[in-house]
Each structure stands twice: as structure tokens, then as C-alpha cells.
Amino acid sequence: MRFAALTVSLSLAAPAAAGDFRLQFPLDCTLGESCHIQQFVDRDPGPGARDFTCGTLSYDGHKGTDIALPYLSDMQAGVQVRAAADGVVLGTRNTMADQYATAENAASIEGMECGNGVVLRHGGGWETQYCHMKRGSILVENGQKVKAGDVLGEVGLSGKTQFPHLHLSVRKDGAVVDPFSPEAADTCGVQPEETLWASLPPYQAGGVLGAGFSTAIPEYGSVKTGTADEAPLPPDAPAFVFWAYAYGGQAGDLMELNVTGPGGEFVSHSEALQKNQAQFFRAAGRRLRGGQWPAGSYTGVARLLRDGQEIARFARSMTIAAQ
Template sequence: MRTTLLAFLSLAVPATAGDFSLSNPIDCDLDGPCFIQQYVDHDPSGDASDFACSGLSYDGHKGTDFALPTDDMIAEGVDVLATADGVVAGLRDGMDDVRYSAETAASVEGRECGNGLVLRHADGWETQYCHLRRGSVTVTRGQKIEAGDVVGQVGMSGRAEFPHLHLSVRKDGAVVDPFEPDGKITCGVVEEDTLWSDMPSYRAGGIISIGTAANVPEFSAIRANTVPTPAPDSDALVIYAFMFGTQKGDVIRLALDGPTGEVIARDVLLKRAQAQSFRAIGKKRRGTQWAAGTYRGTATLLRGKQVIDQRDVTLSLP
């Protein structure tokens, strides 16, 4: 089996959809637990801006990133689906699912897409699917594919800092944003002429997950979904929120109430924009044990006076 992949191209140009349309490329609800982390960059300068004139992109980003909330979902298996009828023009498999870092950069140089494939469609259209799970690619070069067919599973191979599918769309070799194919950005106006048969909703950042812990957890544990549950004799009770697409000036409001009243509540100011981040607050135990009963936590992400997202969690202590 050949293991070649077509390379990314660098220039986004206006395009018209015509009869070409895309279906959802990931078998996961994008309103939760999955989400879109980043979009095509429309800012020609060294900064970045997505099609909604917001910051869910990075400089030179040429696709849309459909993200899993935690690393353990890679092993569970989330299918990647062909977005349109086509023919497999290139593929690669066999790369490990390892979070990209300075230490791994040399090993993926020239193979930044990781495991993936390219589908060639009619009228000069192509779609490329990157960062698939090792061993999950189910197609062969030259195979005819229909929209909705499983072509692999979401992974973290290649240049990927979180588990996701990177989908690139091209017309006659040039990158096209499926959310804004004509390239004409009008801030504050919802684009209606997209490539999507059913356009995914736009979330301007949000809360990936919320949880409780016995101490401030490591970010790696939150990403891996391995944070231990607090016990009655834990030294502290902590509530944390795992977030994406936050902006400078956002506020994450964290609160935890217990069977005897409020345990802790605080507004935390986010001082810089971050693709993914977490914040936590906690309170040390006084006495031999925490009160038995149900604890309820809430995380609210605020941008100015607007509520961007809100999540709840419960904890039962015997």
C-alpha cells in the first residue's frame, strides 16, 4: 500500500459552492462533547482571525479542527466520515498518537498531517483528513468513497497538540474555508452560502469539561480524563474548568456548594487568549471530614456581560 499524502497548500482563494457540499466529518456531537477548536485563518498579516472575525484560528491555519474533549476518547474510537463522494488520492498510516512538542518535532517533519488521507472529488475539489488514529485508516488508494463512509478514526498523530481531525478543503489546489467559501468576510453577519449541507453551529469558545478534585490537578490529567474523585477525608475540595478559545479579558466564574452551604466561589480573570486552558479554585478541609451529601459545582464563562458557556457537576460524598 502506498503511504503518500498530498501536501498542504498555502493560499486561500474565493470559490463558489456550486453543486459541491460537505456533510459532518466526525461521528460526534459538535455541541458537546466534541467541538470545533480552530478555523481557517483569514488574516493576511501575522495575526489570525476566523471567518467570524474572532480568534479561533492561528496564523496560516488552512483547515478546520474538529476536537475530542479528552485523550481517552482516542482509544474509545470516534469515526471520521467522508464529507462527500470521491476517490482516495493519497493516504498514510502507521504514525503514533503522540502529543506534538519540541521533542517530537523532528520525528514528524515532512509528515505534519500524521495519519490521514486525501479524497478527490468532482470539478477540482479535494478534502484532506489529518491526525487520524494509528491503524484506523480503512481505505485504499483509488477506492471510491461515498459521503458518510467511515475512512478512519480521530487520533493525535503528526503535528497535533490535542486529539482532533484537521479537515482541509481545496478547489483547484487552493485552500477554501467551507464556512466562507467566497472569502468575503462581513463581521457580525451570519454567512448563509457555505459548503455545508448542515452547517455546524459556531461556538466562540467554551467549556470543554468541569470537574472536582482533591487538589489542583495537572493539565495532563485533565486532558487525559484521569483526575481522581475527592474523598471525605481529602485535604481540600477543588473545582476546575477546562476551556477552549478563551480571550483576554474573559472571566471564568467557579462556584461549589455543599450540603451545609457554599464551599467556595470566585471569579477568575483570564489575562491572555489561549487555545486550551484550565482554571481551578479550592478550599482546604477543616475538621476530620467533609460533610456527607451532594456537592454541586458550576462554571460560567463570561465575555463582558455575555455568557459564552456554562457547565455543572455534582459530587456525592458518603
């Protein structure tokens, strides 16, 4: 089934009362640990973008909730997508390749930006749509009845996307509804009296997805795939590099990278972001100037700070063996 007609021309719904319609979290992952919400529905009626808190976790015209995995290797290991509510399968697609969207493959994706996915019809005019799923993973068929929590397939990288994630769209009578604030359309920043979630997922304004050690500043591609970490480093590594991968960065945020080793402070680096960045990584370290790195335990801590306040941190330890 082609999903383009269901996604391209939709606008935000007028205020929608939730009634008895409630959503279960649709992924087998733990928010803040093995997944995160990268983007929310765009609440800005103009050319800008803002999420339901008036924050920056959205982009112009975005019509869903993007629940992302940290690394491509997490997607390859398999993360199940589950039905958010009882319903009937309205349509599926299961044959598109899992690949990053590029200028070279744009023509083959056009009209199928959702990638592989499932559309479920629920009662009362409600629908949910699950996009960017893994090729060959979808387990349901048109007309099949499903219960909330039933496995639909797995998270993938199909369609128009730059990172492995599930795009969940919610619609009422054909119009997009923000499940975090269903009773307001073109507004933000007001605490909603009710949401569509049976258990409200926490809002995180940005975070550190992971960190690691390597013998050189890694390529961004290897960071995204989950293959950049080389710990434990050998005693004669040509360089000692600590890196961190993060999301939701805003201009002016500080990324701090600090490593303590056997002799105390080993690496200390702080860098301000010059612009908003949906995902980014930073690295700092030292070159080996003869000899070997001191044997012992090393702990790297990455901190993301906004307006002087820590909003996220990630710690990673390793041991360099004596030779």
C-alpha cells in the first residue's frame, strides 16, 4: 500500500477530545536508555518549528512522533514495534530497502517517504500509522485485528530518514493529532489537561546517546552505526580520544568532555554549539608522545549543558592493560 496520500497533505486537527482512546508506548525499548524521542509534532503554524513545549524538537511540517534508536547496530539487532491501541490493519508496505535517504535515491523514495509500515484503524475515527520499519519484518496483514501490544514488525531505516526510528502518526477523522497535547492545535507551552497516552512518556529536551574511546577522531558514519568505540585502547595507541554522541542540541549549549585516569584529570574539553543540531558528536583527546599510556582505569564523562544547567550526561569507563 502507498502511504503518501495519507501523510503529505494533512494538517493539524482542530482540538480533539481523547475520550476513551488511549495509546500504549509502541516500541520495545526504554526511553532515556535504549531509545529517545527525537522529534515531536510541529506546533508552529508558520514556517518555523516547535514542539508542544515550545521547544526545538521538531521541524517544519512534521506530523508525528519520532522514537529513535541510538545506533544503526541497535536496529540491526532488532527492536519490535507494537500496536499502540486495538485496531484493524488498514494497509502495509514491507519491501523498501533499509538505507539512509540521499540525493541519489530520492527518486526511488518519492511518494513513499513513510517507507515500510502499517496503518491501523481504530474506533471513533482514530488511526495510527507506523513508518520507517525494517524491510521484511512486518507480521500483520490487511484486515487483521490486532490488540494493543501486538507485534507489528521492527524498527528500520526505510523511506525518507537519516536515522533508525519509528515515526508514529495519530489521526482523528483524517487530520493529524499531537498525542502529547490533543486539545490544542497551533499552540504550545501550555500544560495539557489530558493526553492520548495511557502512561505519558517523559519529555527530554536533549540528551547524550552514547560515548566511547578511539585511537583517532572517528568518522561520523561510524559513530551513527555504533562501530566507533575501540575500548579498551592498547597501551601504544597513537592517540587517546573520548567522543560523545548527542541529540537535541541548541545554539549556545555546551558539550563538556572530561576523562580521569590513573593520575587524575586526563582530558578536559568544553565546546559551545554554534547552531541548533538535531544530532551531533564531539571528540577530544591527546596524542601519544612516545612511550605508552599509563596502565589503569579511565572514566570519560560527557555532559550537555543549557543555560548553565546540566540536561544530560553519559559516563563510559575502560581499563588500559599494563605491558
